[in-house]
Amino acid sequence: DQQVKQNSPSLSVQEGRISILNCDYTNSMFDYFLWYKKYPAEGPTFLISISSIKDKNEDGRFTVFLNKSAKHLSLHIVPSQPGDSAVYFCAASTDSWGKLQFGAGTQVVVTP
Amino acid sequence: DADVTQTPRNRITKTGKRIMLECSQTKGHDRMYWYRQDPGLGLQLIYYSFDVKDINKGEISDGYSVSRQAQAKFSLSLESAIPNQTALYFCATSDNARGAQETQYFGPGTRLLVL
Numbered sequence: 454d455q456q457v458k459q460n461s462p463s464l465s466v467q468e469g470r471i472s473i474l475n476c477d478y479t480n481s482m483f484d485y486f487l488w489y490k491k492y493p494a495e496g497p498t499f500l501i502s503i504s505s506i507k508d509k510n511e512d513g514r515f516t517v518f519l520n521k522s523a524k525h526l527s528l529h530i531v532p533s534q535p536g537d538s539a540v541y542f543c544a545a546s547t548d549s550w551g552k553l554q555f556g557a558g559t560q561v562v563v564t565p
Numbered sequence: 566d567a568d569v570t571q572t573p574r575n576r577i578t579k580t581g582k583r584i585m586l587e588c589s590q591t592k593g594h595d596r597m598y599w600y601r602q603d604p605g606l607g608l609q610l611i612y613y614s615f616d617v618k619d620i621n622k623g624e625i626s627d628g629y630s631v632s633r634q635a636q637a638k639f640s641l642s643l644e645s646a647i648p649n650q651t652a653l654y655f656c657a658t659s660d661n662a663r664g665a666q667e668t669q670y671f672g673p674g675t676r677l678l679v680l
Contacts, residue, residue: 496671
């Protein structure tokens with residue numbers, strides 16, 4: 454029973470354009486959400502997070518939006534760069550104890 | 566130098582064999598985790614440890630055991646490996662000393678194939 458879902462397994466975007474990655478969740482108790490980025494042969498690396506008390510968090514080219522009523526969050530990357538080509542995982546937790554539920558990931562390919 | 570290291574990086578074993586995957590960290594974190602990743606399923610939590618004397622089962626602990634030898638070391642064992650344990654295994658660490666919502670830091674992964 455996957456509580457965190459990333460329904461798009463892949464996304465192709467042109468360099469310089471916006472990448473929008475989506476994530477849906479079913480557990481209304483989740484109060485902390487994170488995005489991780491993963492390159493081949495490497496472990497996931499933390500990208501950006503958002504607490505449930507906010508609806509937006511921005512860090513440079515990366516912005517995460519949270520819509521609690523829809524149980525939906527999205528990651529915007531603007532502008533997309535070739536180095537952004539990676540798998541992106543959405544994750545959520547119900548408390549501050551660090552037990553994360555992960556989505557299946559979205560493979561992003563940024564083309565020249 | 567990597568903060569979280571895993572050995573081996575790749576391993577092929579046979580059904581029924583006992584194997585151990587090791588994780589070491591130099592971040593000084595108290596919390597350590599073991600995950601497995603299967604295609605199309607994301608990462609699933611196997612075991613986690615909040616300090617040396619604290620071990621907890623995750624979502625999919627059956628067939629696995631762990632040992633927290635020191636703050637910096639957390640090992641995952643497959644007592645009798647089976648083919649459906651073929652997966653990518655990740656170790657992670659985190660520090661929640663201030664009670665804040667935390668970030669986990671991952672090792673590079675161990676690719677395990679059970680024949």
